Amino acid sequence: MKSIDETVLAGYNAGIERNRLRTGIGILEWERSKEILLEHLPQPPAVIYDIGGAYGEYAWWLASLGYEVHLFDLSETNICMSAELASEYPGITLAAAEVCDARRVPRPDRSADAILLMGPLYSITEYDERILAIQESHRLLKKDGLLFSAALTPYSILIPRIVTYHMDDEIRSTQLDQPAVLSAIRRALSDGCWENPGRSLTKGLGSSHLHTARALREELSQGGFRTASVHGVMGGAWLAPNLDALLEKETGKALLLETIRMLDQHEEIIGLSGHLLAVSKKL
Numbered sequence: 001m002k003s004i005d006e007t008v009l010a011g012y013n014a015g016i017e018r019n020r021l022r023t024g025i026g027i028l029e030w031e032r033s034k035e036i037l038l039e040h041l042p043q044p045p046a047v048i049y050d051i052g053g054a055y056g057e058y059a060w061w062l063a064s065l066g067y068e069v070h071l072f073d074l075s076e077t078n079i080c081m082s083a084e085l086a087s088e089y090p091g092i093t094l095a096a097a098e099v100c101d102a103r104r105v106p107r108p109d110r111s112a113d114a115i116l117l118m119g120p121l122y123s124i125t126e127y128d129e130r131i132l133a134i135q136e137s138h139r140l141l142k143k144d145g146l147l148f149s150a151a152l153t154p155y156s157i158l159i160p161r162i163v164t165y166h167m168d169d170e171i172r173s174t175q176l177d178q179p180a181v182l183s184a185i186r187r188a189l190s191d192g193c194w195e196n197p198g199r200s201l202t203k204g205l206g207s208s209h210l211h212t213a214r215a216l217r218e219e220l221s222q223g224g225f226r227t228a229s230v231h232g233v234m235g236g237a238w239l240a241p242n243l244d245a246l247l248e249k250e251t252g253k254a255l256l257l258e259t260i261r262m263l264d265q266h267e268e269i270i271g272l273s274g275h276l277l278a279v280s281k282k283l
Contacts, residue, residue, distance in 0.1 A: 034061070
């Protein structure tokens, strides 16, 4: 089992996940992902493993609904930060919060009703190692158990840079006009490999693997999950001008979420979403 790229772990240990789902495009990811989870999850009390769950935004929310939730993450910082959320959920506890690698989870075979794999598939850069993580989730799930796998698309690197690019010298973007950035984007579009030429450009995203919907399905199949529905979690809403201002108003947020639902699962445009969520069943 190979080590996770140091740039990835360093970013998480620096606390980049703190409040990520509470601002900007993170709000869209949070709200739409919750909808998808509730559409598919069995009724509580069921056992859920949140593997690579950062500091536990989904874990604590699911625990508050009555699920038995075990939180696992490779970053000690994330696991320590998870305790901060306890004050937002009085009387609620997690069944566990442990430092753990997604490829080797200390739980018995067929012990989970559902698994969230919301970070490992883009954090693990090597194909064989990602398959190990998927196979580990397959081992842990009961028959008919559900796997929720998140992925980032290669278009999530390029499209926002097109939208925000300016030629005005006073406000000129320092992204698309950098040869190293364009070269890295070309490779990501070609084979999914993202080697960050300047971390500030992607707010902490280190070396990563980016998936198309087709590639995500293929990897899940290779790991033992023969069928998967793939959702475009953010549709085109994440590219809206003045997104923060729109999200501050309930009417604006509701309309953006409705546009996401309208585009969801349309194969022709699903890659427009910077974030994908696949739902698979263990047969």
